[in-house]
Amino acid sequence: MHERPWLAHYPAGVPHQIELAPYTSIISVLQESVDNYRNRPAFSHMGRELDYAQLDTLSRQFAAYLLGELKLKKGDRIAIMMPNCLQYPVAVFGALRAGLTVVNTNPMYTPRELRHQLVDSGAVAMLVLDNFGHTVQQVIADSQLRHVITTGLGDMLGGAKGLLVNFVLKHVKKMVPDYHLDGAVRFNQALKRGAAHALPQVDIGLDDIAFLQYTGGTTGVAKGAMLSHRNMVANMQQAAAWVGTNVKPGHEIVITALPLYHIFALTANCLVFMKFGSRNHLITNPRDLPGFVKELGKVPFTAITGVNTLFNGLLNTPGFEQLDFSTLKLTLGGGMAVQRAVAERWKQVTGVTLVEAYGLTETSPAACINPMDLEQFNGAIGLPVPSTEAMIRGEDGQALGVDEVGELCIRGPQVMVGYWKRPEETAKAIDADGWLATGDMARMDANGFVYIVDRKKDMILVSGFNVYPNEIEDVLAAMPGVLEVAAYGVPDEKSGEAVKVVIVKKDPALTEAQVKDYARSQLTGYKLPRYVEFRNELPKTNVGKILRRELRDQDVANR
Known part of the structure; x- marks a missing residue:
């Protein structure tokens, strides 16, 4: 099995191995993009753009606030509970700059789910959007939180527009329940205060934990996958090597409708496209499909990532077929199985192949991606990405042959460090040789293409x-x-x-x-x-x- 048949079928220009150099952390990637693409837009949302220079300044201010004002220490955990908006990248890059570990928190969590995550991670600080402040209020007493920073969706849009957005959400749409959090500081206030502090030099290395990504909530208790700077930079390099031949640095606009707190958009959109100096166009609520289609009509987007239900929803929304797809060149689907009927209709409507990829929270996430020059949907999840090995294992733990169905196992630099504070669970998932058991039943054909048959537990x-x-x-x-x-x-x-x-x-x-x-x-x-x-x-x-x-x-x- 170890002859790695997939390497012979790599697209032209894709290396077999990736290098982590010159990067020493996620922040060194950000720094490179700031140097190369200073005045290019990095993130856009509701009509406001942040260029790379502004992202640099604001994330430095947030880092200086966390260290200088809140006196947080390297390795402390900060929970961030917000949908896609400009505050998210500023806060994440600020927290990473300060040497903290980011605990990405789903804004839709119930108090029970949030309590588990805050207690389990030991988060000492939190940034939350006003809409979800009432959830935090219900569980803060049970947690180790010492500092809470709050923000409204309009806070970074500036001027009258920002005030109007916040007013409408609270008083017209009634989407912001009343809450009270003692001593909470507003995000814009935190940035102002941070500007008064010098940012100390924090020594951040590839082995430091960048994110705790909680996963496996459907199989009982949600566990925090420890994703190091090495894991994330490796996966960014793997995915960037894979799509790089199709990308024009400094000129791409990617539609980011999947939440950035989810590992797929976090790596694929936030990191990979940042490395290329692209603009992430943030969609806060993709469930409002007519609003989403209207938004797409305003942006000459070149790439979009999503899950099957999102693509299916767009295809069934009036007006989508009338959009101008002349700039679109990359559609990446993952997170769940892409259905053939959806992929074929996507190609028919947009003229672009829906390329399926596969990953897990535990693999930061990309493990396999289909060639970008795929003519049409092939039903496979693709080939193992550079520096990655895949194997199909039988019940006895032995490697199976071509087209035999067993459990897909993955090994590579993107495989997580382990589950936070759960050594037994880690040992169950990753064997002594570094192979991660994915829990997915799959087969591999003679060319190294992997086909997911189903979740082991859903069979x-x-x-x-x-x-x-x-x-x-x-x-x-x-x-x-x-x-x-x-x-x-x-x-x-x-x-x-x-x-x-x-x-x-x-x-x-x-x-x-x-x-x-x-x-x-x-x-x-x-x-x-x-x-x-x-x-x-x-x-x-x-x-x-x-x-x-x-x-x-x-x-x-x-x-």
Whole structure:
């Protein structure tokens, strides 16, 4: 297995190995971009742009505030709880500059979830958007938080516009519940105070922990993956080497609709595109699809990253097909399986291939990416990226042969240091030779292309046959009357488990009989859905991944 067949199929110009030099940390990447692209826009949001020089100044001020005013120390954890807005990059780069570890926190967390993350990480400081201050208020007493910084969505838009945005959110849209946090400081105030302090020299190295990215909440308790500066810089270099031949430094505009607190956008958009001196155009609420399409109409974007549900949502929103796609050259899909029906329609509408990539929080995230010059969707998650090895393992831990299905394992410089304060969990995930077990069932073809079959835990066992929900979802997603579909296993006396599908209709007239007939024309007997349920929407994660487990749990509870 170790002849690495994928190397022979790398796109022209992509190296087999990456170098970490000249970078000593994420901040040295930022510094290089500031030097090279000073006056180019780095981030834009709601009509305001921050160029690289401004990002440099503001993040220095924030770092100086954290160290000079709050007296935080290298290695302290700071939680950042906000959607995509200009404060996010300023705060993250500021915190990293100060030698802190960033705990990315999902703004949609319930108090229970937030409490777990704050207590587990031991965060001593926090930056939170006003909309979520009430959640922090409910759990702060149980945490080690000593400092809270608050901000409104409009705070960095400046002048009348910023005031108006904050006013509308609070008083018109009622999206900012009242809250009280003793001694909290406003973000703009923190920047002002930071400007009065000199930024001390903090020695930050590749082995320092840059992020605690919480993951695995669906499998019980969420664990913090420790991602070092080395992990993040390595993955940035791997992804940059892969897409670099398609990129014009200083001229790209990437649509960042996935939240930056999620590992996909954090590395792919924030870091990789920053290295190229690009502009990240931030979308705060991609769930408002008509608003999102309107925003896309204003920007000559050259790249977009997303998950299947986001692309599917855009394709089904009026006005999207009329947009000008003449500048678009790169569409990257990940985070969940990209469905063939969605990828083919994306190509048809935009003229650009939807290139699927694969990664995990634990791999910072990119492990495999398809060639950028792919003519059309191929159903694979791609080839292992430079300096990365992939292996398919059987139940006995031995490497399997070509096209045999087993667990995908990954080894490379982007594999996390381990789970925060959980040595036993780390040992379960990463073996003595450095191989990370992904929990995904996959196969590798003779050319080194990897195909995900499904999550190990989501596999359905029907009369001893393995049924993979991805395959059923893929088939039914191509049915004209179907907008979204989730498949999962439900207990069955005769066959152990039976297949159930939950569908959101595109055509209101769609019937259960039609779905079953269509499935019968495409799938063998044991894979056929025995139960079909229609709903108005499917439960999803913050990034838009469909939660099969939640549907299954509801089913079990209702029996």
